[in-house]
Structures are given as C-alpha cells and as structure tokens.
Amino acid sequence: MLRFVVLVAAVWVAFLIVRQLLRSGSARPNAPRLPDTRMVRCAHCGLHVPEDEALQHEKHYFCSEKHRLAGPR
Numbered sequence: 671m672l673r674f675v676v677l678v679a680a681v682w683v684a685f686l687i688v689r690q691l692l693r694s695g696s697a698r699p700n701a702p703r704l705p706d707t708r709m710v711r712c713a714h715c716g717l718h719v720p721e722d723e724a725l726q727h728e729k730h731y732f733c734s735e736k737h738r739l740a741g742p743r
C-alpha cells in the first residue's frame with residue numbers, strides 16, 4: 671500500500687514538473703521566435719525556400735544548384 675502511495679506521489683510530482691516546464695516554455699516573453707526570413711519561390715519547381723538558403727541567379731531564385739542549372743520554367 672505504501673509503495674502505491676509513493677508511486678502516485680512520484681507520478682503527481684512528475685506531472686507538476688512537466689506542466690511547469692510547458693508553462694514556462696510557452697510564457698517566456700523573450701522565447702526564441704522564428705526569424706523573419708523571407709521565403710522565395712524556386713523559379714524551376716515552385717518550392718518555397720528561405721531567401722538565405724536559396725540560390726539566386728539574375729532575378730530568379732532556385733531551391734538547389736540542380737534547378738539553378740535547369741533554369742526557370
């Protein structure tokens with residue numbers, strides 16, 4: 671019986687800790703936000719990629735070197 675009580679107490683404490691972690695994680699005012707990265711569209715396949723990861727060629731963006739070589743469609 672005592673082991674059961676200890677087990678319930680342990681589960682309860684674990685639940686409280688998890689809930690506290692979740693709350694502090696979401697309520698943190700200066701939590702890291704997604705950077706405001708502009709999304710650009712691959713001129714070949716239409717895939718949207720972050721501008722800093724895209725390959726630019728003249729006025730077109732491409733998702734990969736392969737598509738940059740293939741050119742706009």
Ligand SMILES: [Zn+2]
Nearest residue numbers: 712715733737
């Ligand atoms: Zn592409």
